[in-house]
Amino acid sequence: MLLSIANHPRDYAWGSTTLLAALEGRAPSASPEAEVWFGDHPGDPADVSTGGTLDAVTGGSLPYLLKLLAAADPLSIQVHPTREQAREGFARETGMDAGDPARNYRDANHKPELIVALSERFEALAGLRPVAETQRLLASLPGADGVRELSERLGAGDEATALRTTIGWLLSGDAADEVAEIVAGLPTAESEEFADALNALRGIAERCPGDPGVVVAMLMNFVVLAPGEAIFLRAGLLHAYVSGLGVEIMAASDNVLRGGLTPKHIDVDELLAIVDTSPAAVPVQPSTGEVTAYDVPVDDFALRRVLVDGEYRAEVSGPSMVLATRGELTVSGASDADVPVAVGRAVFATSDEPELVLRGTGEAFIAQPGAAV
Numbered sequence: 001m002l003l004s005i006a007n008h009p010r011d012y013a014w015g016s017t018t019l020l021a022a023l024e025g026r027a028p029s030a031s032p033e034a035e036v037w038f039g040d041h042p043g044d045p046a047d048v049s050t051g052g053t054l055d056a057v058t059g060g061s062l063p064y065l066l067k068l069l070a071a072a073d074p075l076s077i078q079v080h081p082t083r084e085q086a087r088e089g090f091a092r093e094t095g096m097d098a099g100d101p102a103r104n105y106r107d108a109n110h111k112p113e114l115i116v117a118l119s120e121r122f123e124a125l126a127g128l129r130p131v132a133e134t135q136r137l138l139a140s141l142p143g144a145d146g147v148r149e150l151s152e153r154l155g156a157g158d159e160a161t162a163l164r165t166t167i168g169w170l171l172s173g174d175a176a177d178e179v180a181e182i183v184a185g186l187p188t189a190e191s192e193e194f195a196d197a198l199n200a201l202r203g204i205a206e207r208c209p210g211d212p213g214v215v216v217a218m219l220m221n222f223v224v225l226a227p228g229e230a231i232f233l234r235a236g237l238l239h240a241y242v243s244g245l246g247v248e249i250m251a252a253s254d255n256v257l258r259g260g261l262t263p264k265h266i267d268v269d270e271l272l273a274i275v276d277t278s279p280a281a282v283p284v285q286p287s288t289g290e291v292t293a294y295d296v297p298v299d300d301f302a303l304r305r306v307l308v309d310g311e312y313r314a315e316v317s318g319p320s321m322v323l324a325t326r327g328e329l330t331v332s333g334a335s336d337a338d339v340p341v342a343v344g345r346a347v348f349a350t351s352d353e354p355e356l357v358l359r360g361t362g363e364a365f366i367a368q369p370g371a372a373v
Contacts, residue, residue: 076262122244146181213260228287327362
């Protein structure tokens with residue numbers, strides 16, 4: 001069975017008034033449009049065109065949540081737990097109210113995610129940069145006491161330990177003066193090696209004045225994705241989306257530990273307990289032409305990008321979705337006639353559909369549960 005599904009954009013403050021509107025070919029919105037959810041998550045299940053919401057069809061059993069994400073301003077720096085950490089944390093917090101802003105664990109699941117760029121440029125912070133590289137970035141700033149203090153802390157001991165203790169210091173509230181001195185040096189900093197990162201950091205500092213997360217962001221890899229390129233964000237990896245339009249898919253969870261660039265609750269101790277501070281670049285997965293199947297080492301979801309020109313037959317397994325992001329497309333299954341899928345909308349296929357046929361010309365993303373790993 002095929003069902004047409006849609007949803008209303010969520011109006012988070014960091015959202016864009018233009019990106020989703022341009023994708024769908026409509027006028028800019030009056031308020032921010034940040035995310036469109038295609039799934040059965042109880043926080044905002046997708047609407048079914050024949051009536052009701054998708055959770056009534058699935059029973060809330062989908063292992064993934066597919067989204068359109070449109071960022072005009074940076075999202076919070078965050079990290080997600082492993083399954084084991086989520087189970088332990090959720091059990092510890094069972095006595096807390098579900099809406100308590102100090103609650104870290106909303107469920108007992110992990111939340112790995114993949115972001116694929118749709119816009120010509122999608123900017124993100126992903127993982128921690130090797131300390132030697134960050135020291136070169138800091139050398140481009142004026143030599144204030146705060147810069148020297150940060151540099152000394154980063155050089156104390158092995159890299160992972162130094163990064164962990166430095167992040168804890170920055171977020172503790174004890175480093176406010178040093179943070180202010182470091183951020184004050186960004187407008188005049190110059191570095192050919194880090195020109196893109198410094199431009200992004202200056203924008204982040206303007207949008208998040210006084211936030212220690214600006215300096216945490218200085219410790220992170222700055223990544224720029226072109227259309228069709230992706231990064232996979234595993235448990236424990238510090239990350240934040242900075243700007244752009246993308247397709248995001250994640251495990252069905254709402255567990256987030258924040259590390260800056262937000263007025264929301266930050267549990268520094270719990271953040272430091274689950275974040276992996278081993279520095280390393282996060283691999284960018286390239287677009288591979290007409291069909292790109294992204295490398296996702298989890299069993300919650302799989303995603304492929306398809307450029308359709310005529311017909312594409314997709315073998316699928318389990319409850320699947322086709323999200324249209326460009327052109328004019330239809331989807332059919334074993335027993336259904338062609339179902340039109342407008343840009344910014346999706347078609348949901350129940351588990352009894354082993355093959356989906358996409359016809360027309362355009363771009364689509366096909367989501368389904370992942371293979372066991």
